[in-house]
Amino acid sequence: MPRKEDTGPKAYFPGPRSENESWVRSEFQAIVDDWFDWRRGTRPGDPAAIGAEERLTPGFLVERERTAQALAELMALLRRETPTYSPRYAGHMVSELSLPALFGHFTALLHNPNNTSREVSKVGTVIEAEAIAMLAEMIGFDPAAARGHFTSGGTIANFEGVWRARYRLDHWLALALWIAEKTGETLDLFAAAHMGWARFSELVSTHNPPAAELRRASAVAGNPADIFRRIGAASGQEYSGPVVLVPGNKHFSWQKAANVFGLGEEAFWSVGLDAEGRLDVPDLERRLVEAAAAGRPVLAVVSVAGTTETGEVDPVDTVCDLLERLQAERGWRIWHHVDAAYGGFLCTIPGGPYESVLSTRVREALRAVGRADSVTIDPHKLGYTPYACGAFLARDADRYAVSVFDAPYLERPHLARDLWSATLEGSRPASGAAAMWLTGRTIGFRPDRFGAILAGTVRARQTFQEAVRTALPEIRFLEPADSNIACFSLAADGEALSSANRHTASLYDAVREAGEFELSMTTLRRPGQSAQIAAHAARHGLEDDDDRLVLMRGVFMNPYWSSASVSERLVPEFVNALRRGIEAVGT
Template identity: 30%
Template sequence: MPGTRHRHTARDTNRTRKGDVMSHVAAPQTAIPIRFTDLTQSGLKDDQLFNAHNADGYLQGMLRCVDLVKRKVASVDRPFTGVLPEEMKARFALVDLDRHLGDLDAVLDEVEHLYLDDAVYFHHPRYVAHLNCPVTLPAILAEAITAPINTAVETWDQSAGGTFIEQHLIDWTTQRIGLGPRADGAFTSGGTQSNLMALLLARDRYCAGIEGHIGNQTHGLPAEAGRLRILASQVSHFSLQKAAALLGLGHNAVVPVACDANYRMDTRALEREIERCRRDGLIPVAVVATAGTTDFGSIDPLNDIAALCRRHALWMHVDAAYGGGLLVSTRHRHWLAGIECADSVSVDYHKSFFQPVSCSAFLVRDRRMLGHVTYHADYLNPASQASEGTPDLVNKSLQTTRRFDALKLWMTLRLMGADQLGELFDHVIALAHDAYRALQDDSELEIAVAPQLSTLVFRYRPETPVPDDVLDAANAYIRQALSRSGEAVIAATRLDGHQFLKFTLLNPETSVADLQVIAERIKHHGANYLTRHALTTPAHARATRALS
């Protein structure tokens, strides 16, 4: 009937076409009639859902978003505006999320005001604070593909080609490391999750060998769990303590091992700690070697640690979240010698591979160890699928729902190649060493140690003697002053109980000249602090005379 929309019924559903003949099959009786929603008739709007009907809207919206980002990036003249938390919080008090704006231009204006105007821009050459990097163009383009398709890679039936792209990258990384033919792994959210997986596997491998213990997965931890110990350098990442707590072992299960003058684990101290643990009735189960500590970029002596782990039958994990970029370096790959001996490795592609957050991986020498994180759910990844060979990535991951982060690295490698990525990392390593040479003779800067990767730890220390507590306060003030002015963003750390500053260099656009400018501003703010705050106090004046 003209103007009348045909209503799809259960009877229509049971018609099947065979050639040119329509076969009618009797509809089964059902208590609930099958209905198909007509969004037009129901009044439900779907104009903001991504689908074929809204492809033109998607294109136009993306172009406007890209134009906004392009305009903002082109106008950035400093890495940060210096806005304070309380200043920004006041803006959000005016936002009522129960009242929508209803217009993309209004939404983008709000995003610009609430986010982009005061964003921290990692691509700016004077952002030198944390392990944040400018990102490759192909990786950004990959995000433009993965977001609308919204692939979830936990199971084959949600991912298909995405499954094999991730697996191929895992295999490529394990080959670069040299873990051997039985190696495997999974993409993770970052080094914290990767380190958690490493310690979980180390714990469960040991506990599986305890006589009479059926297994941690089904029966929980054995009585011996309170005596398990993990050994790591005194400057290892804090995620190890967090992981130990999550695993039921506690922060104190992580035993700090002394370092040498370059903040590399002292293997003689490691052996002493292993022996001390055993004398005290404790059970060492793993050693975590760091390939690129957060503060110093130091790389522990991997070959020597591997030899000790073999001798004492300990799991060896290498936290290469930062230094993993050396896997594609043509100049410094040999700095990772010994990483091939590891039982497991963490790599953050979103650091030294210049990928957007998040893009990381956990790799393991023996894929069978990943069974410690496997659980078969009948609705998702039944055991029957695994026995049939279905490649469900959830079987080797702590996460269930997981983004298709692998496409970023895939497109980067396919467009740029591994060598070009390695050259970018080599460049920032060279930059750190050039900056060290340029600043080491400055009489008002005290450099803690020569750089190893791309970090430089130092502090402002004027030639005039200053009490330690005042000097600590001055260096804390310097970082705050730089951030508030927006002229630079730098990091800070504590060394031997004292406040130090830090350049973390992952931007190839940063130059030695940029760092020299920042150094001059550091000295300027430091001198201002001492003049305006410290020198006006009688206690400081007395302490200064005592030091003279």
């Protein structure tokens, strides 16, 4: 276990009491000094645009004062902002910023490169490529082969995965449709939609289809309604479009994707969860077989490494095993996207000195993330990076390929010099890439470095749970916990679940009103999370009489919990705050 006295993490964060203030001030001053020197040193012979005398005129001074007053007002307003840097804050997936990320973000912010093009971002685009390689290696991709880019967050990164999965499925199906119509052979819809690039290239070589005709056979490039009709005629069964298989613990971004990509919410098929709240692999296989029988190609299978509600890590390794078996047995090449927006950085823990903080099952799941086709990561969560910073990673160039609007349909671009045509967002800042680049160059994404920090947060959650279990037996934890998130309810022995839900909501209100610590609240609901709700009720001897489970939620991602002074002082205070809340509820 990481020792509470470890000093490494303390050198990489500002400190909840501004302990590293003098150092941070000096680095910020150095950044600003360098920025001004850069501006002065560029084209020194050019004329000044703002003269010294002009800067002393009454009008100029008035404008400066107006700006200073507005800035002072803004700073005063922001002093009332939620202090998410404090270890007392355990409400949502936001915490302290690391100093390397903050310095990198601020430096790039001043230079303001736009990573849409190397013409306006000669350095920013290089930094992005190097940072993506660091993250790729961290999750288990070959950094030399992997591709990716930074996004505004996990939602857009998930969209990027859907876009690329749709790109390849559409190419495979368009070719198969064109061949079926040309030869008169019956279209094997499901097999065609999952044929793979090797088979695609072989068929292109054999049949030599004109790119323009393939484009007219594409549901993306052509008229979807007409293409669906043609596919139905060629296959002998009505075609209703592809589906995406997403576990019941899915993030809200997947409903957004259904809307944005015009798939319809019906196309997002839910995969059942097991009694511990993770994707149920037997149900995934059942749904895949069901999709094949219905003639609904599978655009992608999604698994989650670190759910937003309770922090569970799906059995990514077992999902990979299933999809690889189906490819070997049936020839189905099905895209697997891992939504690791929250848990991606936990991949730094396995294989290191602190891996025992995670269960064997979670370690194996995290080790398998690199077997997926694409992955979403949010550095602005467990990467301790300023908002907004997400990342999309693909295992290789083939998987990164996506539509290029001014290229022939047959062309499969791997990595253009400028990424604007290969990213959903056009203009993209380099600040997130710089934050991750400097984090990788300083802390490093190794098990004994970044992994040590995150292992400390998992241990903080464990320490909290141990203390609460000892002092407050009426607190009932959701088990097992996979990461650094602790969820719990308030219930007496034999209490009805409906009553416990009311008491838990009241406890949350009492703790929030007291204001000593900040937690959040989440609700598991039937039917999607039925097994998990039933397991929680049975484990704690509750009468299962409700269709929901109300939980308080503590996200122990703050790095300061690893400090002995913080843990020894605040854990008992946290327990006492809960005790006073329970007394106020009067169960």
